[in-house]
Structures are given as structure tokens and as C-alpha cells.
Amino acid sequence: MFRGLSAGGAAKQATAPRDKAGRFVNWGRTVTSAPVRWHLPVSEDEVAAVVTRCGRDGRRLRVVGAGHSWSPIAEPVHEAMSLDGLQDAVSIDRERGEVTVPAGMRLVDVSARLARAGLALPVVGSIQAQSVAGAIATGTHGSSLTHGNLGTLVTGLRLVSGTGEVLTLRGDDERLAGARVHLGALGVVTSVTLRTTAARRLRQTIEHVPVTEVADALPAIATSAEWVKVWWLPHAPVAQVVRYDVTTQEPTRRPTPATQRWIDERVMHRFVFPAMVAAQARRPSITAPANTRLARRYLGASTQVGADMLMLNTPMPLRHRETEAALPLTAAGGALKQVLAIFRDGRPAANFPLEIRFVRGDDSWLSPAYGADTCQVGAYSTDNRDCSAYFEAFWRVMRPAGARPHWGKEHDFEAAELRPLYPQWTAFAALRDRCDPGRVFGSAAMERLLG
Numbered sequence: 001m002f003r004g005l006s007a008g009g010a011a012k013q014a015t016a017p018r019d020k021a022g023r024f025v026n027w028g029r030t031v032t033s034a035p036v037r038w039h040l041p042v043s044e045d046e047v048a049a050v051v052t053r054c055g056r057d058g059r060r061l062r063v064v065g066a067g068h069s070w071s072p073i074a075e076p077v078h079e080a081m082s083l084d085g086l087q088d089a090v091s092i093d094r095e096r097g098e099v100t101v102p103a104g105m106r107l108v109d110v111s112a113r114l115a116r117a118g119l120a121l122p123v124v125g126s127i128q129a130q131s132v133a134g135a136i137a138t139g140t141h142g143s144s145l146t147h148g149n150l151g152t153l154v155t156g157l158r159l160v161s162g163t164g165e166v167l168t169l170r171g172d173d174e175r176l177a178g179a180r181v182h183l184g185a186l187g188v189v190t191s192v193t194l195r196t197t198a199a200r201r202l203r204q205t206i207e208h209v210p211v212t213e214v215a216d217a218l219p220a221i222a223t224s225a226e227w228v229k230v231w232w233l234p235h236a237p238v239a240q241v242v243r244y245d246v247t248t249q250e251p252t253r254r255p256t257p258a259t260q261r262w263i264d265e266r267v268m269h270r271f272v273f274p275a276m277v278a279a280q281a282r283r284p285s286i287t288a289p290a291n292t293r294l295a296r297r298y299l300g301a302s303t304q305v306g307a308d309m310l311m312l313n314t315p316m317p318l319r320h321r322e323t324e325a326a327l328p329l330t331a332a333g334g335a336l337k338q339v340l341a342i343f344r345d346g347r348p349a350a351n352f353p354l355e356i357r358f359v360r361g362d363d364s365w366l367s368p369a370y371g372a373d374t375c376q377v378g379a380y381s382t383d384n385r386d387c388s389a390y391f392e393a394f395w396r397v398m399r400p401a402g403a404r405p406h407w408g409k410e411h412d413f414e415a416a417e418l419r420p421l422y423p424q425w426t427a428f429a430a431l432r433d434r435c436d437p438g439r440v441f442g443s444a445a446m447e448r449l450l451g
Contacts, residue, residue, distance in 0.1 A: 016082035017067025028070035035080035052164035065134030103133035123147035138408035143357035151180035156193035162436030230356035235288035236295035284349035325403035326368035332375035348390040352380035365424035415451035
């Protein structure tokens with residue numbers, strides 16, 4: 001029997017991003033909506049039944065994962081579906097080096113399950129709170145020119161189309177290249193098969209580099225380790241180049257990565273940072289000197305060793321806003337110099353890092369890394385008085401450089417502007433027409449993004 005949840009209903013299994021009134025609320029608190037009904041199917045057949053009914057009744061359906069986003073891409077208006085109740089078992093195929101998981105499973109749970117089997121995902125994002133289907137939908141990524149974004153790990157998936165048909169995409173099926181970064185526009189992804197690797201122990205090292213040298217050094221930095229990223233606290237004279245390499249060294253003891261994670265999540269992000277942010281909100285002029293002091297101290301021990309699933313992601317941070325631009329690596333240095341020039345005389349008072357990450361080029365049609373190795377520059381800040389102006393200035397630099405926005409973060413791009421940025425745009429539109437001719441999975445956000 002289908003299990004439908006009214007807007008004010010409840011289910012023990014559900015962990016969808018909704019408040020007590022049944023409203024959808026994303027993690028960034030940037031999008032809120034009040035869908036008429038929530039659905040929590042426990043099988044693919046129930047998913048198909050909901051989709052078929054919505055198509056028959058002219059209702060629009062949006063699937064939400066963990067809601068860890070800043071964009072309205074998953075915003076439900078008519079009907080909302082959470083996949084947290086799907087009961088499909090996790091299946092590990094060691095011979096093929098793959099794992100098949102329910103689409104609503106959280107990445108942190110996938111990593112933990114693989115770790116118990118001595119396996120791991122080759123790359124993960126900074127945060128592993130997202131659902132698998134939601135993370136691939138928006139091109140979520142880590143930082144490595146050896147590995148692509150999470151969508152490149154997808155070797156197969158099952159999808160309930162807008163007509164209620166169940167599609168299995170695998171191997172050389174050209175539709176798979178369109179469905180890896182699917183934006184929730186093609187159907188309900190019910191299971192995902194991902195490429196795995198043997199679990200590894202990684203050594204983290206941190207190099208402090210004058211920020212004025214980073215832009216010209218981006219190509220060298222990007223290839224200096226299998227996983228590498230750059231953090232810069234605005235106005236600080238130095239940036240941190242954080243590298244991770246496979247090692248056989250024993251895990252560090254004081255502090256262990258797990259201990260450091262506990263300190264970050266339970267002490268820094270719950271008490272210390274909120275107090276700092278409150279002080280900065282009252283006096284924005286203290287942000288720049290505070291960032292300068294913090295730049296050399298907060299990242300912790302310069303060398304740490306731990307399990308890959310722990311080392312490659314960061315603790316859940318204090319709530320903040322994010323926007324992010326993806327540029328070909330060859331064009332990123334010039335744009336970064338212009339972004340750094342935005343910061344002068346202590347403003348804007350951005351109190352989160354500017355994060356620079358690298359993603360191997362891929363062939364997923366709507367991937368921000370389609371066709372070229374990519375540098376993805378993220379601008380972050382709490383929602384203070386300078387944040388909106390900071391993001392606007394950021395995009396005044398990035399738009400003329402031909403940057404593609406991160407689908408899951410704040411941006412105001414529309415279809416007419418996005419179309420020229422993606423060579424396979426027409427192919428994706430055709431696939432959408434075939435998979436969802438009645439636009440069951442449409443929404444105002446989809447109309448703005450896809451036309």
C-alpha cells in the first residue's frame with residue numbers, strides 16, 4: 001500500500017528537510033515552501049504509483065534528499081517525495097568494484113558501509129550529509145584532478161520516468177551521461193551504482209602560501225597531490241594549500257582526526273564560531289584582523305593521518321551562505337586575481353573561507369566540469385550585511401569569464417544564459433522531453449533553469 005503523508009503528517013523513517021508544520025526547508029534556510037502532500041514510498045513500485053498519479057492529475061512532484069543546498073532546485077510546491085523509506089539492500093560487487101545503494105541513502109552511511117568491507121568511494125564532497133541521488137544531481141564534488149565529481153562514479157542507475165516507466169541505465173547507454181547530473185528533471189532516481197576502490201589511509205599536510213602567489217600557481221597546486229584544495233580566509237595575507245596523499249603511516253594520536261572532528265563540531269562550530277560571528281555582525285571592522293589571526297591557527301595540526309572517509313570531508317559547519325563558480329583550470333588564475341581584488345580596507349566582511357577546489361573534466365552533459373579540468377571557486381559567508389554585495393561582486397567577475405554556477409548553491413542564472421555554457425544542452429533537453437513529456441517533475445526553478 002502506498003504511504004502518503006499529509007503536509008502535517010509524520011513518519012518515523014522520514015528525515016526529509018521539513019519543519020513541524022510540514023514545510024520544506026533547505027539546510028541553508030534560503031528556500032522554504034509548503035507542499036500539499038509529502039510521500040514516503042518504501043518501494044520502487046510505490047514510487048511509480050505516485051508518479052503515475054501525479055501525471056494523471058496534473059500535479060507536480062519534486063524529490064528531496066537531505067536538503068543540504070542553497071538553491072531552489074529541489075523546492076516542492078504541489079507534491080514532495082522523500083526516498084528515505086526505500087528498503088532496497090546495499091549490494092557490493094567486489095569483482096566489478098561497485099556498490100549499489102538506495103538513492104536516498106546518505107553519503108556518510110555509504111562510506112561507513114564500504115569501510116566495514118575495506119572499501120571506499122574514490123572521492124567525496126566536503127560534506128557527506130547529502131543523499132546519493134541529490135549529490136550527483138547537482139554535480140557535487142571533492143577536489144582532485146585524478147577523480148571527477150561524484151557523478152563520474154556512477155556506473156548505473158534506475159529511474160522512474162515521468163510516465164511511470166522504470167528505466168535501467170547502465171554501461172554505454174548514452175542516456176547515462178545525461179542522467180548523472182540530472183537536476184531532478186528526468187524522474188525519480190531509485191538506486192545508484194557507484195565505482196569503489198580499496199579503503200586507504202591518507203596523510204594531510206598544510207602549506208601556508210602568500211595569497212598573492214596562489215592565482216599564478218593554480219595549475220601547479222592542482223597537480224601537486226591526488227587530492228588538494230586551497231582555503232583562504234578573506235583579508236589574511238596567507239592561504240592554506242591542503243594536500244592528501246595515500247600513506248601507510250599509523251593514524252596520528254594527538255589529536256587523532258576523530259578527536260579533531262569532535263573538537264570542530266562540538267566546540268568550535270557550536271560555541272566559538274557563533275560567538276565570533278555575533279561579534280563580527282556588531283562590528284564588521286574586526287572581521288579582517290580576526291581572519292588574519294585565525295588563518296594560521298584554526299586548521300589544526302599541519303600533518304594528520306587517518307581513514308580516507310574521515311580525512312576528505314569536513315565537519316558540519318555553522319550555518320552560512322554559499323555560491324560557487326566553475327571555470328576551466330586554464331582560465332581560473334585571471335579570474336581569481338579579480339576576485340581577490342574585491343577585498344580591500346577590511347571589506348567585505350566575509351567570515352568563511354574562499355575555497356578553491358579542482359575537478360577532473362568529464363562527459364556528463366550538465367556537469368559544471370563538462371569537457372575540461374575545472375577549478376571551482378566557492379565564496380562563503382554567514383548572512384551578514386556584506387554577504388549579498390560580496391556574492392554580486394563575485395559574479396561580476398565570474399560571468400564574463402564564462403563560469404558555470406554550482407547547481408546546488410546560490411545563483412541567479414537562467415536558461416538563456418546557461419544554454420551556451422553547456423555543449424550538450426540540446427541533448428539534455430531532448431532526454432528530458434522523452435523522460436518527462438508532461439513535466440511531472442517541473443517547478444518554477446526548473447522553468448527558470450531549463451526553460
